[in-house]
Amino acid sequence: MSRHLSTFVLASSCALLASGSFAQEGANPAGMSPDTEGKELAKPAPEGSNTQDKLFVRQAALGGQAEVELSKLAQKRATDPAVREFADRMVEVHSKSNQQLMKLGRGMQPDLPKNLDAEHQAIRNELNKAQGQTFDLAYISSQIQDHQRTANLLQWHLSYGQNEALRKYSMETLPEVMAHLEHAKERYAMLTQGAGSQR
Amino acid sequence: MRKSKILVCLATMGVIAGGGTLADPLPPDATYRPLPTLPLDVVRRNDEGAKPAVQRRQQSLFNERYDMADRPMQGVKMSGGRKGVQDGVRVKLRSGATWDSLANMTPDDIKAKGLFPAGFMPLPHVKQLTGGQVFPENQIKAIGDAEDRNLKRFDVDFDLPDHMTPEFPAPIFLINRPDLGDISGGQLLTIRNYYAKVVGILTPVQIEGLRLLLTPFPQEEFNQTEDRKVAEQSDGVACLDCHANFHTNAAFHLTPDVRPQVARFRLDTTSLRGMFNQQIHGSKRSLRSVEDFTEFEQRTAYFNGDHVSATRKGVHLPDRPNQVAMMAQMQNMIDFPPAPKLDPLGRLDPSKASAKELAGEKIFMEKGKCATCHIPQEAFMDHQMHDLKAERFYKLGQVFNDQVAMPDGAIKTFTLRGIKDSPPYLHDGRLMTLADTVEYFNLVLGLKLTADEKDSLVAYMLAL
Numbered sequence: 001m002s003r004h005l006s007t008f009v010l011a012s013s014c015a016l017l018a019s020g021s022f023a024q025e026g027a028n029p030a031g032m033s034p035d036t037e038g039k040e041l042a043k044p045a046p047e048g049s050n051t052q053d054k055l056f057v058r059q060a061a062l063g064g065q066a067e068v069e070l071s072k073l074a075q076k077r078a079t080d081p082a083v084r085e086f087a088d089r090m091v092e093v094h095s096k097s098n099q100q101l102m103k104l105g106r107g108m109q110p111d112l113p114k115n116l117d118a119e120h121q122a123i124r125n126e127l128n129k130a131q132g133q134t135f136d137l138a139y140i141s142s143q144i145q146d147h148q149r150t151a152n153l154l155q156w157h158l159s160y161g162q163n164e165a166l167r168k169y170s171m172e173t174l175p176e177v178m179a180h181l182e183h184a185k186e187r188y189a190m191l192t193q194g195a196g197s198q199r
Numbered sequence: 200m201r202k203s204k205i206l207v208c209l210a211t212m213g214v215i216a217g218g219g220t221l222a223d224p225l226p227p228d229a230t231y232r233p234l235p236t237l238p239l240d241v242v243r244r245n246d247e248g249a250k251p252a253v254q255r256r257q258q259s260l261f262n263e264r265y266d267m268a269d270r271p272m273q274g275v276k277m278s279g280g281r282k283g284v285q286d287g288v289r290v291k292l293r294s295g296a297t298w299d300s301l302a303n304m305t306p307d308d309i310k311a312k313g314l315f316p317a318g319f320m321p322l323p324h325v326k327q328l329t330g331g332q333v334f335p336e337n338q339i340k341a342i343g344d345a346e347d348r349n350l351k352r353f354d355v356d357f358d359l360p361d362h363m364t365p366e367f368p369a370p371i372f373l374i375n376r377p378d379l380g381d382i383s384g385g386q387l388l389t390i391r392n393y394y395a396k397v398v399g400i401l402t403p404v405q406i407e408g409l410r411l412l413l414t415p416f417p418q419e420e421f422n423q424t425e426d427r428k429v430a431e432q433s434d435g436v437a438c439l440d441c442h443a444n445f446h447t448n449a450a451f452h453l454t455p456d457v458r459p460q461v462a463r464f465r466l467d468t469t470s471l472r473g474m475f476n477q478q479i480h481g482s483k484r485s486l487r488s489v490e491d492f493t494e495f496e497q498r499t500a501y502f503n504g505d506h507v508s509a510t511r512k513g514v515h516l517p518d519r520p521n522q523v524a525m526m527a528q529m530q531n532m533i534d535f536p537p538a539p540k541l542d543p544l545g546r547l548d549p550s551k552a553s554a555k556e557l558a559g560e561k562i563f564m565e566k567g568k569c570a571t572c573h574i575p576q577e578a579f580m581d582h583q584m585h586d587l588k589a590e591r592f593y594k595l596g597q598v599f600n601d602q603v604a605m606p607d608g609a610i611k612t613f614t615l616r617g618i619k620d621s622p623p624y625l626h627d628g629r630l631m632t633l634a635d636t637v638e639y640f641n642l643v644l645g646l647k648l649t650a651d652e653k654d655s656l657v658a659y660m661l662a663l
Binding site: 014026028043154171179 | 228229236459460601
């Protein structure tokens with residue numbers, strides 16, 4: 001029995017080694033909730049989920065939905081071809097990513113928003129009023145902020161999230177979000193003749 | 200006209216940007232240390248259960264990135280004369296790359312093809328999501344024997360092999376008594392043995408400073424609360440538990456200056472040698488005096504820059520005019536190890552140096568651009584922070600052992616005096632040997648050094 005068990009443990013460790021993800025070994029159990037799902041108290045099961053996972057799905061869904069909606073607006077209204085191209089990419093990538101998130105988060109019953117949150121509603125109102133280059137700059141500026149926030153959110157989830165599949169999602173999404181942030185900063189610098197926070 | 204249009208645009212955006220207050224911020228545990236939710240025995244059981252896998256995955260990361268073999272140079276020892284200096288380039292190349300082929304590629308190209316050696320990327324903590332101070336076995340044993348104080352964590356072990364770390368215990372040289380040479384007697388300074396070693400050598404103020412630097416105080420992982428990583432309630436740690444004998448024992452930690460947890464970079468303990476010449480302190484914070492650093496370290500190295508956690512676990516706030524001043528003055532007495540081939544201005548004495556060392560100095564001053572920041576007459580520092588922008592070469596946001604590869608940003612220039620004594624190198628200890636540092640800077644600064652020039656630079660650094 002114990003030999004079978006250790007063979008199993010070894011096999012699963014190897015699988016984890018390959019995936020580079022170690023939710024259960026890597027986490028600090030001191031901060032875990034007493035109701036953390038798992039066979040043993042506070043030894044989280046890879047398929048289990050914690051409060052941070054649920055909150056992450058909600059917050060990431062909020063941001064993802066807003067990125068797609070505002071980018072759809074930009075597909076129609078942006079003047080600069082590079083900005084429109086950026087918007088195309090955002091709609092494509094984030095629509096796919098949002099679907100994936102919803103699939104992974106389905107069992108966790110996150111408190112999902114029906115509409116845009118108040119902040120993004122306000123941004124949409126501003127964008128609706130803006131024209132020409134003002135629109136382009138306002139859109140790119142909102143994308144920089146959203147991607148900054150999403151990057152931090154993904155990193156926070158990787159710091160505390162439990163669910164293996166969701167952690168994998170965060171791990172795969174983060175480099176993409178970082179690349180989008182770089183692109184958004186490049187577009188901003190281009191629109192402002194070099195201003196902004198491009199490194 | 201065009202400028203004013205942009206100003207209008209920016210002002211409009213300001214209105215939109217102001218919307219941030221409506222959004223939900225990240226949860227507090229993105230910045231603050233969460234309070235523990237489980238009893239210590241449960242935490243300990245789980246930590247101990249996870250430990251073998253935690254250690255294994257870190258070892259596999261080391262083996263993927265580096266050649267960790269024990270291969271010391273012939274005829275070269277650290278300043279105490281007891282430990283060898285590891286030889287050769289240890290960072291592994293990605294398949295299909297050579298050092299020369301990399302040197303001829305652009306950063307964008309290296310990034311696109313994923314050819315930046317993984318050993319040049321940030322090095323994760325052995326257990327990144329928990330972080331905290333991790334001491335080498337030699338320090339744990341010496342303090343256990345001398346003080347019956349336990350520095351061993353139940354969740355992690357030290358992750359580097361002994362041959363990749365500094366000589367232990369390191370020799371101690373004093374600027375107020377250069378006539379004496381090493382005053383350590385080959386022993387580790389502890390709260391139990393310091394007095395007899397220094398009375399008659401140090402002043403009363405310096406001795407009191409030393410006592411405080413050797414006195415344990417509560418720390419994030421070593422304290423009396425249930426939120427600790429040591430089996431028994433602990434008195435804590437002392438400054439010189441990491442800066443052993445005022446040098447470094449390669450104990451490591453995570454930077455207190457970055458959040459969230461996965462983005463924090465590893466910190467390899469800095470030597471305190473030559474403190475008298477250092478104008479800025481802390482790899483990120485650039486504190487302007489060693490007094491400031493000494494005073495505030497009780498909330499940073501000890502408590503991860505979280506004053507809330509510090510207050511709960513029992514922070515020691517040394518009295519500025521008395522205790523801080525004495526601790527700082529003690530640190531300022533610590534000299535670099537002797538460098539008999541250097542003249543008073545920090546240049547090689549041609550009558551003592553070899554041809555290879557002299558060739559290395561020439562590269563250091565000219566083609567290698569090393570002296571731009573490591574200025575010989577300023578103890579091989581420039582009292583500045585610089586951003587090497589190594590992330591030009593790799594994709595941001597990749598995760599290795601729960602650490603996210605992010606840009607390092609500006610880091611202070613560290614001295615190169617006595618540099619052979621303090622492996623591993625760079626602020627996080629990602630480089631194992633001096634030859635690795637030469638390859639790193641050759642690539643990051645685009646120097647295109649030849650093999651001979653690289654060898655000469657290593658020979659020169661051994662003489663510093």
